[in-house]
Amino acid sequence: MKSAVIVFPGSNCDRDLATAFEAVSGSKPAMIWHRDTELPDDIDLIGVPGGFSYGDYLRSGAMAARSPVMQAVAKAADRGAYVLGICNGFQVLTESGLLPGALLRNAGGHFVCRDVSLTVENAQSAFTSRYDAGESVIFPVAHHDGNYFADPETLDRLEGEGRVALRYGESVNGSARNIAGILNEAGNVLGMMPHPERVIEPAHGKTDGRRLFEGLLEGLLARA
DSSP: OEEEEOOOOOOHHHHHHHHHHEEEEEEEEOOETTTTTOOOOOEEEEEOOOOOOGGGGGTTTTTGGTTTTTHHHHHHHHHTTTTEEEEEHHHHHHHHTSSSSSEOOOSSOOOOEEEEEEOOOOOTTTTTTTHHHHHHHEEEESSSEOOOOOOOHHHHHHTTTTOOOEEEESHHHHHHHHGEEEETTOOOOOEEESSSSSSBBGGBBBBBTTTHHHHHHHHHHHHO
């Protein structure tokens, strides 16, 4: 598996995501600085990590979405590479136009940091293939701007096309229809606010996140 993790000024979950990629695949990902304009040839998987890119100034993810490397990320996504955006990475993917909608300030205005229950809505994507549809899993969240918003027409389209991958089991941050993660139309780009990379081994207390990375690896092996 040839993978890469994008690093923006302020990223603080990039090493966690790189560790998860390596723990499942056995291969170290390339760490790509945001000002780079190219990705490694034939990249299979790109991680856009959580953190506070550019200190979350202006609007979370808005400045990072204009980083030079994001054009290369979009190009790789167009040819079918998997792109996983987590937390701030989800914000970056919506701000860059790779996913629809936007992430707003949490309802109530408070930072939320705790484990949450999620329902797997779509188990057909490579990201979710190791889960069962309707299965309940526990992932941690840690965000201030995780309130997913889209207009009703977009929400209906996401629901109708099976692009809601994960849904909160409760109202965590005010997200429309309790959406926690969505897929792009082709199914190779996933944005999600919860952190699967923080629950991949028993030392983390839970392992529900590991299957997400295992599913990606299986998807890539099936392509080979």
